[in-house]
Amino acid sequence: MNIQAERHAQVAVIGGGIIGCAAAYYIARSGLDCILLEKGDIASGTSSRCEGNISAVDKDPGFDSQMSMISQQLARELTKELDLSFEYNAKGSLLVCETETEMAAATQWVDRQNAAGLSFRMLDRADIRQESPYFADDLLGGLACATDALINPYLFCYALIDKAQQHGLRVYPRAGVTAIARLSAARSPSARVPDFRIETTAGTFTARQVVNAAGVWAPFIGQMLGISIPITPRKGHIIVGARQQPVIERNVMEFGYLINKFGGTRQVDPDTEKHGVALVLEPVESRNFLIGSSRQFVGYDSRIDLQVVQTMARRALRFFPKLADFNLIRTYTGMRPWTADHLPIVSAVDEVPGFYIAAGHEGDGISLATVTGKLIAQMLHGQADTIIPTAPLRYDRFAGQAGKGAESDGQADRVQV
């Protein structure tokens, strides 16, 4: 048997995706002794199988969009704090509309966002043409959010880890958590005994506090401590377009993306409806471009579904018919950690003192990583005056609810976290 020395830290963060990396960064920077446990490589799950929006344009006006705005400020600060580049590009973003009904809804959206203190404005047909020569001629207009930014999510993870290590973070890749035990029920509070023992594929670790930042795999970590975390994987496909001519300088989504996200009814064909397809087109630093999006509840099956990809390509052609000859070089899927109210869980867990959850961001993980990381660090310090109010993100708002059906049951023995 390979007996490893026990490794101990004040805080163990589980999950090396963008949420875990941001949490580890702010925790280490705040002076706490921290380790990061990741089952694969840093950013080898959802955070390298997504797009890179730090956007407020698609957030519910109010608390949700203000979280994004704070994230945007933090990301801007990180361009100075971190040593490695993460392809930060703060040019704002667009939503485009194809019907008068959408234009009317967009006008309301702009008014509500501006009332919440954000910087939104309506765009007409001529404005849209200025944004890209490849847009369909019949698009009516849309809206722009001035503060939205793009980043490269996996480079952002690398940059956060790199700087966090300078603050003392220890990173353990290929350390999949297999069991967690809470040790301290009977001990005196002053004893210097660890609260948690964490068994992993890279040996045993101990910590006083644990942050579960395992994204779609967070429920399995919860199960190990007997708690139910109502997060369900929602699969999204992305297509990579090859660089040819510049398509557009900033991110664009169709207005229907909002309807898909928040669960309204759209006037679209059955395949587009069934696969939850809505156009997103993101220019990236390599001068390639990414086409999204789809939303499906299919458990943890990450295989590419060509029917979905074809539906997305059709949807992209509806908004960008002049891209017909552009070549696509790659497709991929990522599992987004969905919650019922579209807000993440960033919270202590009363049933298990010392155990925190930072997960459930669905498609907003990139947008909300920095605000989540900073908030978790403040919670670990017991800070009362936090960067955003914590009540809407509490774990116990879902009391008694499980995830969406069978996906989160019975797979703990098959899926290694």
Next chain:
Amino acid sequence: MDKLIVCRCEEVDLDTLVEHARQYDCSARELKLRTRAGMGYCGGRTCRTSIDALLCHLTGSAAGDELPLKVQPPVRPVSLSTLGGRLES
């Protein structure tokens, strides 16, 4: 030979790959993400085996032990209109 290009599509040279592999002690997948080698137009069909061989040489482990470089559909580039199946004129 100043710059031996390994990934032609993204113009990543051998020195860059060796430097990153040594500095980060990383898997082929992470090396790809950090340098863009294998992420270009050909989908890594040209350089994937070279990158695996390079890592094997540097780390002594067999190629693809941990997180191998994958081949992602559609494998060869296709046009948006082909993928979108647009038949009408």
